[in-house]
Amino acid sequence: KAGVTQTPRYLIKTRGQQVTLSCSPISGHRSVSWYQQTPGQGLQFLFEYFSETQRNKGNFPGRFSGRQFSNSRSEMNVSTLELGDSALYLCASSTSTDTQYFGPGTRLTVL
Amino acid sequence: EDQVTQSPEALRLQEGESSSLNCSYTVSGLRGLFWYRQDPGKGPEFLFTLYSAGEEKEKERLKATLTKKESFLHITAPKPEDSATYLCAVQAGSNDMRFGAGTRLTVKP
Numbered sequence: 001k002a003g004v005t006q007t008p009r010y011l012i013k014t015r016g017q018q019v020t021l022s023c024s025p026i027s028g029h030r031s032v033s034w035y036q037q038t039p040g041q042g043l044q045f046l047f048e049y050f051s052e053t054q055r056n057k058g059n060f061p062g063r064f065s066g067r068q069f070s071n072s073r074s075e076m077n078v079s080t081l082e083l084g085d086s087a088l089y090l091c092a093s094s095t096s097t098d099t100q101y102f103g104p105g106t107r108l109t110v111l
Numbered sequence: 112e113d114q115v116t117q118s119p120e121a122l123r124l125q126e127g128e129s130s131s132l133n134c135s136y137t138v139s140g141l142r143g144l145f146w147y148r149q150d151p152g153k154g155p156e157f158l159f160t161l162y163s164a165g166e167e168k169e170k171e172r173l174k175a176t177l178t179k180k181e182s183f184l185h186i187t188a189p190k191p192e193d194s195a196t197y198l199c200a201v202q203a204g205s206n207d208m209r210f211g212a213g214t215r216l217t218v219k220p
């Protein structure tokens with residue numbers, strides 16, 4: 001079975017721009033969660049989607065948003081980028097409420 | 112508030128020198144405790160899920176155990192390829208996971 005895939009793998013943006021990241025979950029998995037990882041804060045939960053509905057949300061500003069499509073693929077959007085948004089963004093998929101499997105991540109650099 | 116604390120922050124071992132990593136947690140209604148391994152620049156790789164106190168799981172040189180307040184990841188006779196950051200996470204009421212800061216393990220040949 002193919003694992004979780006994320007595109008693009010690397011991204012460089014400037015402050016004020018917006019960015020969209022994509023995640024394709026493991027086949028058959030309907031839950032997709034997004035995390036931000038930085039050296040200072042570690043892994044922090046952004047939000048989770050299940051069957052196209054946001055089921056849970058972390059403590060991040062409204063500039064961070066996401067959606068899930070009928071094929072379970074998910075996108076995450078960050079608007080008005082700030083320097084502090086530079087991070088590794090990780091997507092994880094699961095069948096419902098059990099073990100989450102992570103993708104390789106998208107490394108976002110904001111200049 | 113749910114909290115996960117991992118210790119030590121960093122651990123340096125000689126090849127073959129066994130040791131343990133600790134993950135202590137404070138959550139209401141633990142649904143699962145997870146161990147992941149992460150190599151630099153990559154996503155976390157799933158190792159184990161533990162659901163209840165007393166449960167143990169093994170995989171090659173790794174063994175994870177769980178009590179009501181903490182979990183241990185025991186590494187027996189480690190090899191240099193075991194060098195990585197080991198992350199512990201807990202899942203409580205909702206489906207999101209709260210992660211510890213990780214233990215950075217270095218195994219010297």
